[in-house]
Amino acid sequence: MNRGYPEILEQLIDFFQKFPGVGEKSAERMALSILKLPTEEIEIASDVLVKAKKTLHPCPVCGNLTDMETCNVCTDSSRNQNLICVVEDYKSAFAFEKAQNYRGVYHVLNGLISPMDDIGADDINLDSLIKRVETLENPELVLALKSSMEGETTTLYIKKIFEGKNVKISRLSYGLPLGAEIDYLDTTTLDKAIEDRKQISE
């Protein structure tokens, strides 16, 4: 689309508009703002863009995003390789890493089972989870999937796969987010928080 800008600027705006949540106005603002950045920074960023695209790939063990052969969580011997946190996508895994408390490893499904969207168990990264668990001595899975229809379907499916196979399985607790005002919470979360209540008396 021609907006009356110089051609090279049009191309840059078109590129920025490909990003999620970036509309025409924001893309224009971003493109114009590169005029204020030092040329050296732009050159570095230009290289980083191509390098990131070329080197980032799923870890062959856990499916998480990495720029190394195997990701740094899977190769970290200080982490419990028998405790696998099963997540929907990269972002969830990185969210746990940011919290910095979890010392097990991950398995990224890259999707959830969703009959509505024609996504079955074969379409997500489950086969490699089954094979991976078979190689472990005392495997434990923490299913960290969201509490949607798709998340719960996938949780149930994984639970079934490993039934009778001596695999300890848990899911994240549902409940109040820390600091939340109770009267602002949706009723489903409140119901779950009562259902999952934790005894604190002896």
Added chain:
Amino acid sequence: MNRGYPEILEQLIDFFQKFPGVGEKSAERMALSILKLPTEEIEIASDVLVKAKKTLHPCPVCGNLTDMETCNVCTDSSRNQNLICVVEDYKSAFAFEKAQNYRGVYHVLNGLISPMDDIGADDINLDSLIKRVETLENPELVLALKSSMEGETTTLYIKKIFEGKNVKISRLSYGLPLGAEIDYLDTTTLDKAIEDRKQISE
């Protein structure tokens, strides 16, 4: 800042965060989204980024942004080179170009006089406007500056410069934006709309 992402991804997130209006979350989302774009597109964008930064510069005649020696408005003989629309910045000029009705040329001040911010008449692109006007036969200036303290100061200043020099000068009309609800408008705009009222009877 380390967020637990692969190093190359961290660098890309850092870069995107340099753009106006892009916070950490948006930058993460943008960086991760390049995984879904074709490598070829990323390579082109990477080149465009550097090329845009290197080739875009102010037009030596009007100060507008261009990737050519002189901008395509200043070299367009079908446009009225005697009618100069004086604007604060590139974005204003491009806004008129998008509207596609204006057939004169531009002069980009690249700022407004603002004693509060220590920006005087010498700090904006005024000298070249004076010289430019001197070369024209029947120059006409449309001052298209915003209706702020700085905009009005600059408008008055330019009006004074050309006093008695046979230069026709006008400013944009103030008034209701098209489609605006009158009861939602600020009082200053309403006052201006009455002040600038246009007679429609004979």
